[in-house]
Amino acid sequence: MGTKTERRPAPRAACGRKAWTAALLSLGILAVGAPAVVAEPAGGSGSAATCGLRNQRHQDNLGNSFTVDLYCDNLATDVLGRSAFNAPVTGRLKLSPSWFVCWTEGEAPPGQTKIWYYTQGDEVVTQPGLKAWGVVPARVVQTPRHPYPGIPRCAWV
Structure with a gap:
């Protein structure tokens, strides 16, 4: 990180x-x-996008444990402290693919999905105690469907 x-x-x-x-x-x-590569849209290189579930354990700094993750290509983006575009930036996703441990609902521009994915960023920006954990809007996760089938809903919703 x-x-x-x-x-x-x-x-x-x-x-x-x-x-x-x-x-x-x-x-x-x-x-x-x-x-590692800087994130690029899935169709940009002509190769098949990486996306799938893995039996991978993660634990965030708040004590939440996760036993599965979604490992997908993604766009570079800010990781936010809550699922709202005016939330504090806790980290940045700079590399692709990345992993995501659960999903929640939040703000969305008109015509876009309200799904957000919880992850840990590649770089801490603010609030170092959070260790870059936060959410990203689904539009940056290169999956054919949101929420991705099999990824759990975040328990705190």
């Missing part, structure tokens, strides 16, 4: 054209060889 660091080439004035080209190529190679 750490932050990603990015290597940057020296400023253009400090190196020649060949060094600059080599630096850019190095960054491209590093980005391609990275084990």
Whole structure:
């Protein structure tokens, strides 16, 4: 759940054209060889989306235990403290795929689903005691249906 660091080439004035080209190529190679990917829409790469249930245990910092998760491709997004768009940002989902342990209902723009998924973000933003746990709107979870069949409803609803 750490932050990603990015290597940057020296400023253009400090190196020649060949060094600059080599630096850019190095960054491209590093980005391609990275084990985790920045979230992208499911249809963007032409490959099949990852999505399914797993028997995976998780426990949040509040003592809630979960025995199954939904492991799916997702868009990068803020993780919120409650299922409302004006809620505090507790963390960020930066990588895809991610896991989600339950669903609840909350705010939704007109024409969109009211489903939200509970997860732990890849990066803590505020309220460090929550360790980036919170909810994300269903539109960022790349599933064919919301809520995904088999994922439990969050117990506190």
